[in-house]
Amino acid sequence: MVDISSDVSSRVIEPQTAVARRPMLAMDEVSKRFGSLEVLRNISLSVSAGEVVVVIGPSGSGKTTLLRCINMLEDYEKGIVVIDGEPIGYRPGATPDQRQRMSEREIAAAREHIGMVFQSYNLFPHMTVLHNVTAAPIRVKGVPRARAEERARELLAMVGLSDKMAEYPARLSGGQQQRVAIARALAMDPKIMLFDEVTSALDPELVGEVLAAMQELARAGMTMVVVTHEMSFARDIADRIVFMDGGVIVEQGKPDQLLFSPTTERVRAFLRRYNDRYRI
Amino acid sequence: MKEFAPLLHGYWYLLRGAGMTVLMAAGSIVPATVCGVLLALAQVFGNQAVRSIVVAYLFLIRGIPLLVLLTFTYYLLPLTGIDLPPFWGVVMVFAFYYAAFMSEVFRAGILSLPRAQWDAARSLGMTQRLMLQIVIFPQALRLASPPFVSLCANLVKATSLVSIVGLWELTMASREIVERTLAPFQIFLGAAVVYFCICYTLALYGRYLERRVLQGH
């Protein structure tokens, strides 16, 4: 049908690098606790348009919570998150503790601009692949069905799933489901994409196809925040790597700098453990 | 074969009774389902006050035998000055009674969906209402459909109680025939078969719905 070339992807995803250095995501002093456990402590993170930021860190360091706070799937006690100039969740007040919670409807509207891909795919099992991808554009944004389907076809072609459009998710492999999930998020034309360990539930031989789709997306200029344990992938795709531990950003920097000459002992220890585990 | 002659004479009367049973059951299942869904929604999404009221209602209903509730309403209604034909009075009792059990079935369906489905829907910018409509309900209904169908069958069988408040249906019809023919075994066997057929049809229809509403799982 449609041939999958990088040509398609650059048409499918609007390149955003043109307006370089515009902050697409600005997290300002976000703190989050679960009961007595402080999971995020005063996190500030800024991601510019077209930038790919990879977040790494030990289990339980708060990476998933960080992503979930960005699109307000998780409420937080303190701080502000702004996407491309528009607050999501809380509007800033005169002082930090005067922030104002937005209404559920406003929050839902703000979420349209943030695509999220989950570790466990989370496709809607009662909808076909095509329907999974078109449901939100049609029902949330009011895109006419014909146009939504045309766009879904482009996106599914981009992730190499043109022949699976009529299938139900249960009949797809994990890697295929995850690529549908990526297409589903992209169909909303998000300004930024969040990926939470999207390959860690996959069989090793299926990891490559999902990472390839993400690579292509990054090349096309999408702004991305990626949580992953795949270090070589992180090195390839990242403009910047952020290392989290205990709910704080311990160190961040260019991939080669952070991975090969980290300045903090905690990062060095983490990478040592990682290398021991994956050495053959 | 001769032993079943009374049944042959009475079959038309029995079937008319069965018709009344079906009418009564269908008339109750529809409002019971609607109320059940509303109660389930109130319990899952309502604020604390609404939730407590619903819980109290469910608790109350679960603790009262249907027969007692039917008789009670039968004597109470005239006193309140509400002039309801007995058929509708009975339908009302059934609707309120079964709504409580249906709400449990629907609530379990809604709550047994993985949290991740809600997250995925919300991350796509869906409002609560849209998410319920296109993501949660279609899946919850499917999960709820086997217990829902068995509740409906239960309701069909429970209509046999209404003869106590003087309403005529299959069981009452059977008793009348027995009085005339003095053949209780044959007649009630016939009635049992009819009840079974109604419930079995219901089960088949439920399975058909389940398959049609959601392939792909």
Ligand SMILES: Nc1ncnc2c1ncn2[C@@H]1O[C@H](COP(=O)(O)OP(=O)(O)OP(=O)(O)O)[C@@H](O)[C@H]1O
């Ligand atoms: N819903 C919750 N309720 C209570 N505690 C939670 C909840 N979600 C996460 N936590 C706790 O918050 C901490 C951070 O969790 P989080 O999932 O953000 O870590 P993570 O960095 O994503 O870890 P992993 O690499 O294992 O995915 C953990 O200690 C976790 O147990």
Ligand SMILES: [Mg+2]
């Ligand atoms: Mg995580």
